[in-house]
Each structure stands twice: as structure tokens, then as C-alpha cells.
Amino acid sequence: MTEQAQRRPGPLRTLGLVAAVSLVAAGAATGTARAADEPLPVTITGEDRVDLSLGSGNGDPTEPQVDLRLDVPGEEHEGDGDIPAVFNGEYTIRIDATALEGVASVDLPCDVDGLVATCTGGELYAGQQYNRLGGIRLDIDDDSEAGDSGSIEVTGAGEGLEFTPLTVDVLVGGPEFVNRKLSLPEDYRAGETYKAPLGLRNAGDMPAEGAVLRFHGSRGVFFPDSYGNCAYSEVTTGPLLYQGTDVVCVFPDGIAAGAAYTTAEPLKVNTADFALRDIFTYSFTAVAPDEAAGLLAAKDYRRGNGADLALKQVSDADPADYARYAELDLPTTNTYDLELTGASLDAAAGETVTAEIGFRNNGPAWISALRSGGESFSFTVQAPDGATVTKVPQKCREITLPDGGGKGYRCFVSTPLLEDAEFTYPFELRVDRVVENARGRVALPESHDPAESDLENNSAWIVLNGPDGQTDGGTGQNGGGTPSASPSPSSSSGPGQGGTSGSGTGGTSGGGVQGGLASTGAGGTVLIGGAALLALGLGAGATVLLRRRAPRTGGAVA
The missing domain is CATH 2.60.40 (Immunoglobulin-like)
Structure with missing residues (x-):
């Protein structure tokens, strides 16, 4: 069977609600644009050439050299939740490697009979991310000699589908x-x-x-x-x-x-x-x-x-x-500056108010996070004494703060993060009893990244009924709540983690590969293939303000 898309219920992690609806609508429009009697074009993709070395090894023996996927027209889904299929119906993919007999050893995916494999499926999705067939691993064997060559033919068939086949050429002992x-x-x-x-x-x-x-x-x-x-x-x-x-x-x-x-x-x-x-x-x-x-x-x-x-x-x-x-x-010498801002509010017992927690990157650098694949980082929020949080932004969830900090909230920020990204996280608070100068701490985890230029603005306060309205700066001694480390990739990342660039409510300018925030999980040391995913989807629960810089000049000329 093909490796179909994961379908998971729950909130959209990386796209705002408006953006998600737009993508679904775009997919539907794509599906209806074809005439009913026209087959859906499907392209079989993968590496079309593999050169096998006789002397210097052929990479990790557990890793395939060919990653087979099916590329289907339409906008690829980004985010969590149900992934809409653009085709429902049976199809078969045939992988024929018989021409490599005596040339190389072959490890094929799906149902294998000798040097021929058959993959079957029942759904197709726009793009190719969720249409993976599997990998092909090739190695030399005792019969392999310099100059030996052959090919693998990958073809497809299915009612209502028109497949573009793939040929993978293999050469042994050739140029390296x-x-x-x-x-x-x-x-x-x-x-x-x-x-x-x-x-x-x-x-x-x-x-x-x-x-x-x-x-x-x-x-x-x-x-x-x-x-x-x-x-x-x-x-x-x-x-x-x-x-x-x-x-x-x-x-x-x-x-x-x-x-x-x-x-x-x-x-x-x-x-x-x-x-x-x-x-x-x-x-x-x-x-x-x-x-x-x-x-x-x-x-x-x-x-x-x-x-x-x-x-x-x-x-x-x-x-x-x-x-x-x-x-x-x-470069490795540039800097960024993450800043949190709190809120100062006055309210009587029984009233409900909204604390607008601000987060922004003052630059000048973006946080690419390219080598970690766009892993999220987070900050924590604690309600002031005497108040109860009645509504939280979509990208925040309730947690228990460490070191006896009590109940709090963790809010997530997706990477890559643009050099001028700016978000607002609105927390709705009900004042149960009036406490003069009640304070709740908002804080990023401790950072050990030398690229972050100012650590003094990594925490702020939500102040209720305070004397002076001061909310920002410093770690302070009141309000409690020590920030915790960011979640591991398994708890904060997933398909479509991150998002697209752009502006508007419910989107983000952040989203991507090494670097930054070494203690928060936004860094990393392993290069991802290819690779590009970000827009922090705060949905209707958060307002996102983006300021994009003017386009750079001097790019590649064609």
C-alpha cells in the first residue's frame, strides 16, 4: 500500500482558520476545473539517475537513493486536521527492475516478486508530500563491474488517471x-x-x-x-x-x-x-x-x-x-532580538478583561531554523493572582509550571520567524477578587544563543490594578513562574509545522533550517533534505501583525 496522509483531528497548528478554508476551497476548485471525462494527470517522481561506486561506498545502506512519490495537481495541504483527497479510486504502480539483474542488488518497496514490485492505493492528495510510494535502495553485488548499466521503469494505471512514468538509470563504477x-x-x-x-x-x-x-x-x-x-x-x-x-x-x-x-x-x-x-x-x-x-x-x-x-x-x-x-x-555573526510585552489592566471583581500579550522579533536577523526543519519554540504565561483565564489563544495550552509555579500556559511560536514578525496573544481574564498590583509573569525560556542580542526583554508582566502601569522588562521577583524549556520536536512539530510568508490576521511571517534559540528547540544540527514551512496559525484567537521589508535587490539575474 502507498504511504497515505496522516489524518489527525484537532486544531490547525500552522495555518489560520481563514487560510485553511482557502486551501480547501482551492483544492475543491482544482477538482471541479477538470471536465468529468478528463483523466487526472499524475506524475511519478523520484531520482532519475543513480551512480553506484565500486570502491568508496554508496552511502548509508539503510537509506534509499530513490524516493518515489506521486505528484498530483492542486495546492498542497499545509497544517493539521483532515487532508482533503483530490481522487478516490483504486490505482496500481508497477516498479520493474528486471533490467538490473546481474548489474546491482535492488531493494524495492510494496509487494515484491523478484525484481518487480506492485504498489496499490485508493486516494490521492494534491502535491506529492502525502503521496509517497516508498524508497528504492541499490547496491553493488558480486556480479557488478565497472560500466554495467540498466534501468528501473516505474509505471502507473488506474481508471480516471493518466500517469507520467519514471525511468531510473543506473550505472556501476562510472564517474563519481x-x-x-x-x-x-x-x-x-x-x-x-x-x-x-x-x-x-x-x-x-x-x-x-x-x-x-x-x-x-x-x-x-x-x-x-x-x-x-x-x-x-x-x-x-x-x-x-x-x-x-x-x-x-x-x-x-x-x-x-x-x-x-x-x-x-x-x-x-x-x-x-x-x-x-x-x-x-x-x-x-x-x-x-x-x-x-x-x-x-x-x-x-x-x-x-x-x-x-x-x-x-x-x-x-x-x-x-x-x-x-x-x-x-x-553568516553566523548576525543577531536577532526577541521581545515580550505584557499588559496593565484595571478591573473590579466579576469583570472580564483582555490582556494583549505581545511578541515580536526586533531583528535585524530572521530566525531561519533551517536545519531543525522549522521546529517551534515557546514562552509561558501565568495569570495574576485573583484572576482566572477564561479564554486562551489557539496556539497556547494549559500546563503546570515547574518549581511550584502552579497552573500556567505555554504559547508556541513557529519558525522560521521573519526579521520583523509581530504577534499578539489575547488572554481573557476574569477578576474573581481584587488584588492590588497582582502580577503574572510572561517569559521565554533561558536562551544560550549568542545571536540573541538582548535578553532583558525576554520577560514581561500582566499587571492587574497596579499603581503605575509598568508591565515590561526584567525578570522581577514577584509574579512567580519560572519559564520551562521548549517542547521536544515530537511534541511541537508535525506535518506542515511552520507556515507561509505573508501578512494578515491568523497568519505569521515566520516559519524554517539551522540556527537560533539553542535552548528553545529552534536550532539544530541536522540538515533536512530540501527542506521549505511556517506561518504560525493563531486562528481567530490571536491577531498577527506583520511588517515585511522592501524586497532585496541584486538577486539572480536571468
């Missing part, structure tokens, strides 16, 4: 490219240009007919040059995790076995003023000349209009300077 390692100058700052010395070494047993260079920069990274043998795709909308620039460059000349090459000039990598722990990564792979034209003409990519980027061979390359992956987090 490793990439020159990168290192960032210690004094590199946001807004500056890093000149990246890109290079490759063919550690394989055979020459390559040509090479392809792919490089990527996350939202705070852009590339000022426009090379004629490169094509550029810049994503500036949708989930922040996936925003950024992707570039593919083609080099048609042969790459000799055992030889090393470098680009004729360093690649200029610029960062925006808000960049912090953004990701730049690149890799070279082998390509045949007949594949090159198609890469540069790919959908959503624009061809560069400058001179070509060239490769030149180097004779003194040290194999220790090359690795399978080459990437950097840049």
Missing part, C-alpha cells in the same frame, strides 16, 4: 564526483559577498562526458552573477523553508577519471542584511551531453544572460580537500 570543501572567513558579515571556490574531483573509475553544477541558497542568500550556461529559479512566496534560489549549470566538456577541476572564477554568494545561518550548498554530478539542454530549459528556470562559467583542470589537488557534500551556514 566529490566536491571541494568550503570554509567561511571568520569576519564574514550579513550583507557581504563570499567568493566561493567551487571545484570537483572525479574519484570514479570512468571519465564523464560532461558535468552539471547545482547550487542553492536559502531565503537570505542570492547570487549576483548571471552565467549563460546556467539557469536560475528564485522562489519568493510560499513556505519560508522552501524560499531561496536554485541554480543549475551545464559543462559539456569531458571530465577525466582521477582529475580535479575548479571554476575559472569563484562564485559570488551574497547575503541579505537579515541573513543568519542561511544555507549555501553546491554539488557537481556527471551528465551526458544530450541531457544538458533539457536541464537548462527546465520549467520555472530562466536562462542566464552573461558569459559562461567555465571549468579548468588543476594538477595539485589534495583528495582530503574534497567531500561528497559541500555546504555552509552563513
Whole structure:
């Protein structure tokens, strides 16, 4: 069976109610746009080429090299709750690897009979996130020899569906490219240009007919040059995790076995003023000349209009300077400033008032959280003495505060978080009895991230019937309630964690990959694949105010 979408009841975690309804409506519109007699187009996706090494290993033996999914037209669902299907009906996917007999060993998903597997399903969802078939693992065996090749054919069938098949080409002992390692100058700052010395070494047993260079920069990274043998795709909308620039460059000349090459000039990598722990990564792979034209003409990519980027061979390359992956987090020196603001209210016994708790990022940096995949962090709220919380924002839940702090509330903030994000969390309080200068503490967990520039504004107070209306700043000695550490990823994250960029009530400017808030869970050290997800959905219970900066200049030119 295919790995279908998880359907979980409960509140939407990452989209406001309005946004969620809009997505459902958009999905419905997509479904009704097709004529009843037109089949639904479904594209089988996955890696279309696997090169197996005879000597240097083929990665983690438990990890597949091919991740098979079905891509279905429509807006992909983001958030929790029921995921609407765009198709209901039986379909079958056939994975035929018989051409690899004597070439390589194959581990297939679903129901396997020899070198053929069959996957079945009954529902399809928009996009491909929730339409995963499974992974294909390939390894060399005793019969594998340099130059052996074959392919895997993946086809589909189902009434009312039209499948675009996938062919996965496999080559044993062919060209094997490793990439020159990168290192960032210690004094590199946001807004500056890093000149990246890109290079490759063919550690394989055979020459390559040509090479392809792919490089990527996350939202705070852009590339000022426009090379004629490169094509550029810049994503500036949708989930922040996936925003950024992707570039593919083609080099048609042969790459000799055992030889090393470098680009004729360093690649200029610029960062925006808000960049912090953004990701730049690149890799070279082998390509045949007949594949090159198609890469540069790919959908959503624009061809560069400058001179070509060239490769030149180097004779003194040290194999220790090359690795399978080459990437950097840049810059690491920028700062952000999270600030909480409380509220000062006067009320008599029996009255109900609303405390507007404020949260904002004063920048200048965003919190990318790219390497943790957009994990949430949190802050705690305690009601003043004599008052009862009668209504809480959607992104908050009741907890027991540690160290005898009593009942309180934990409120969640999704990442990535924009450099100018600003939210309001309205708590409705009923005054049961009047206590002069009653105070309830609002606090972020203790931060050990050197990128946070001001820790003094990480706590504030809700004050009822106070003498002076002062609510913000300092940890104070009254009001109690020690902030607790943020939840683990399993308790705060899930499908669609984070959101999309944009503005308006019920959305957020935050949502994404390493970095920030080391003690709150918004940081991390493991790179996610691909990757981009954020908008903190506060729903009708919270007001979200977003201020987006003017678009940066100098991005990739096409």
C-alpha cells in the first residue's frame, strides 16, 4: 500500500482558520476545473539517475537513493486536521527492475516478486508530500563491474488517471564526483559577498562526458552573477523553508577519471542584511551531453544572460580537500532580538478583561531554523493572582509550571520567524477578587544563543490594578513562574509545522533550517533534505501583525 496522509483531528497548528478554508476551497476548485471525462494527470517522481561506486561506498545502506512519490495537481495541504483527497479510486504502480539483474542488488518497496514490485492505493492528495510510494535502495553485488548499466521503469494505471512514468538509470563504477570543501572567513558579515571556490574531483573509475553544477541558497542568500550556461529559479512566496534560489549549470566538456577541476572564477554568494545561518550548498554530478539542454530549459528556470562559467583542470589537488557534500551556514555573526510585552489592566471583581500579550522579533536577523526543519519554540504565561483565564489563544495550552509555579500556559511560536514578525496573544481574564498590583509573569525560556542580542526583554508582566502601569522588562521577583524549556520536536512539530510568508490576521511571517534559540528547540544540527514551512496559525484567537521589508535587490539575474 502507498504511504497515505496522516489524518489527525484537532486544531490547525500552522495555518489560520481563514487560510485553511482557502486551501480547501482551492483544492475543491482544482477538482471541479477538470471536465468529468478528463483523466487526472499524475506524475511519478523520484531520482532519475543513480551512480553506484565500486570502491568508496554508496552511502548509508539503510537509506534509499530513490524516493518515489506521486505528484498530483492542486495546492498542497499545509497544517493539521483532515487532508482533503483530490481522487478516490483504486490505482496500481508497477516498479520493474528486471533490467538490473546481474548489474546491482535492488531493494524495492510494496509487494515484491523478484525484481518487480506492485504498489496499490485508493486516494490521492494534491502535491506529492502525502503521496509517497516508498524508497528504492541499490547496491553493488558480486556480479557488478565497472560500466554495467540498466534501468528501473516505474509505471502507473488506474481508471480516471493518466500517469507520467519514471525511468531510473543506473550505472556501476562510472564517474563519481566529490566536491571541494568550503570554509567561511571568520569576519564574514550579513550583507557581504563570499567568493566561493567551487571545484570537483572525479574519484570514479570512468571519465564523464560532461558535468552539471547545482547550487542553492536559502531565503537570505542570492547570487549576483548571471552565467549563460546556467539557469536560475528564485522562489519568493510560499513556505519560508522552501524560499531561496536554485541554480543549475551545464559543462559539456569531458571530465577525466582521477582529475580535479575548479571554476575559472569563484562564485559570488551574497547575503541579505537579515541573513543568519542561511544555507549555501553546491554539488557537481556527471551528465551526458544530450541531457544538458533539457536541464537548462527546465520549467520555472530562466536562462542566464552573461558569459559562461567555465571549468579548468588543476594538477595539485589534495583528495582530503574534497567531500561528497559541500555546504555552509552563513553568516553566523548576525543577531536577532526577541521581545515580550505584557499588559496593565484595571478591573473590579466579576469583570472580564483582555490582556494583549505581545511578541515580536526586533531583528535585524530572521530566525531561519533551517536545519531543525522549522521546529517551534515557546514562552509561558501565568495569570495574576485573583484572576482566572477564561479564554486562551489557539496556539497556547494549559500546563503546570515547574518549581511550584502552579497552573500556567505555554504559547508556541513557529519558525522560521521573519526579521520583523509581530504577534499578539489575547488572554481573557476574569477578576474573581481584587488584588492590588497582582502580577503574572510572561517569559521565554533561558536562551544560550549568542545571536540573541538582548535578553532583558525576554520577560514581561500582566499587571492587574497596579499603581503605575509598568508591565515590561526584567525578570522581577514577584509574579512567580519560572519559564520551562521548549517542547521536544515530537511534541511541537508535525506535518506542515511552520507556515507561509505573508501578512494578515491568523497568519505569521515566520516559519524554517539551522540556527537560533539553542535552548528553545529552534536550532539544530541536522540538515533536512530540501527542506521549505511556517506561518504560525493563531486562528481567530490571536491577531498577527506583520511588517515585511522592501524586497532585496541584486538577486539572480536571468
